[in-house]
Amino acid sequence: AACDPSRTEDFVAGILDGSIRRIAVLAGAGLSVSAGIPDFRSSAGIYKNLAKFGVNASELERPEDLFCIEFFRENPEPFYAASAMLFAKDATKPTPSHFFLRLLHEKGLLRRVLTQNIDGLELAAGVPQSRVVQCHGGMTAATCTGCGRPADIALVNDAIQATAARMAAPGGGGASGAVVIPHCPACGGVVKPNITFFGEDLPPSFYRTLHHDFLHPSPAGDPDADPCDDGPIDALIVMGTSLQVAPVSSVPQLLPKDVRRLLLNMEPVGEIGSLPGDAVVLGDLDSSCAKLAEQLGWTSELEGLVRE
Numbered sequence: 001a002a003c004d005p006s007r008t009e010d011f012v013a014g015i016l017d018g019s020i021r022r023i024a025v026l027a028g029a030g031l032s033v034s035a036g037i038p039d040f041r042s043s044a045g046i047y048k049n050l051a052k053f054g055v056n057a058s059e060l061e062r063p064e065d066l067f068c069i070e071f072f073r074e075n076p077e078p079f080y081a082a083s084a085m086l087f088a089k090d091a092t093k094p095t096p097s098h099f100f101l102r103l104l105h106e107k108g109l110l111r112r113v114l115t116q117n118i119d120g121l122e123l124a125a126g127v128p129q130s131r132v133v134q135c136h137g138g139m140t141a142a143t144c145t146g147c148g149r150p151a152d153i154a155l156v157n158d159a160i161q162a163t164a165a166r167m168a169a170p171g172g173g174g175a176s177g178a179v180v181i182p183h184c185p186a187c188g189g190v191v192k193p194n195i196t197f198f199g200e201d202l203p204p205s206f207y208r209t210l211h212h213d214f215l216h217p218s219p220a221g222d223p224d225a226d227p228c229d230d231g232p233i234d235a236l237i238v239m240g241t242s243l244q245v246a247p248v249s250s251v252p253q254l255l256p257k258d259v260r261r262l263l264l265n266m267e268p269v270g271e272i273g274s275l276p277g278d279a280v281v282l283g284d285l286d287s288s289c290a291k292l293a294e295q296l297g298w299t300s301e302l303e304g305l306v307r308e
């Protein structure tokens, strides 16, 4: 997939002339990298730097085991060690790319954001909850892997903070022995945040939106509907994802072939770029969003949101 500027110009023109009115966004870890949250598969990502994230790689068969439910049931330590490095920080600020999504919403163009990210930064940027589908869940609720009862997410957060404090203590460097595992007050089982691990089902909200937005959208013509809800999606923006993980990876193929697709990513992914309506912009996501905003005449509004 080559970067063909004329196709991006077509995409921008579509927004400006009103032929693109209902945009779906499919997002991944690349969206949050400039906020200081590493992605998974890049050279600086979690899977290639396990030791840096407090994980003893020899405990895993493959890096993905870190987020694999079967592995977690046997040994939750690597996940909680990595979590202390990843999630113990104070509130992270959304990136300019997150604010670009907010701007799409304010322009009445954003039908839905399907995000694989669990950091909640789309919401923090002001995209309303009703527009965001967290396909791989979030760190806002937890469940006991023993008895299956809902558990207080505070148990998870406290364990993560305690682990981070121990790791930071003099002589506490390294994960072994430092990891605090949260346990269920009812049965003593290990508690896990409700983020989707390999081997687990995605949340019902993902399948609902797949049905309502992608597979069986209601036809246009409902006078009571929000204009960007009235009728099928007419464009998809894929940003910051390697499209390596099913079933989210199949979303770009589910739309009719005449739906325009725009890839904003560091590298080419999937088969986006292969259809006549596709556009591809390779490079840093925040720069690509700033460039798009400029072409759309939205620069000062985007900058205003970023300064907010």
Ligand code: OAD
Binding pocket: 027, 028, 029, 030, 031, 033, 034, 039, 040, 041, 042, 045, 064, 067, 116, 117, 136, 196, 197, 198, 239, 240, 241, 242, 243, 244, 245, 264, 265, 266, 267, 269, 283, 284, 285, 286
């Ligand atoms: P990946 O790490 O697989 O892919 C991130 C993509 O973003 C890569 O294609 C990068 O090139 C790109 N990228 C990184 N930084 C960027 C930047 N500044 N500008 C533009 N592009 C950038 O992350 P995901 O695709 O989100 O699931 O991974 C999907 C799932 O795999 C995750 O949700 C997680 C993981 O295992 C589970 O754990 C179940």
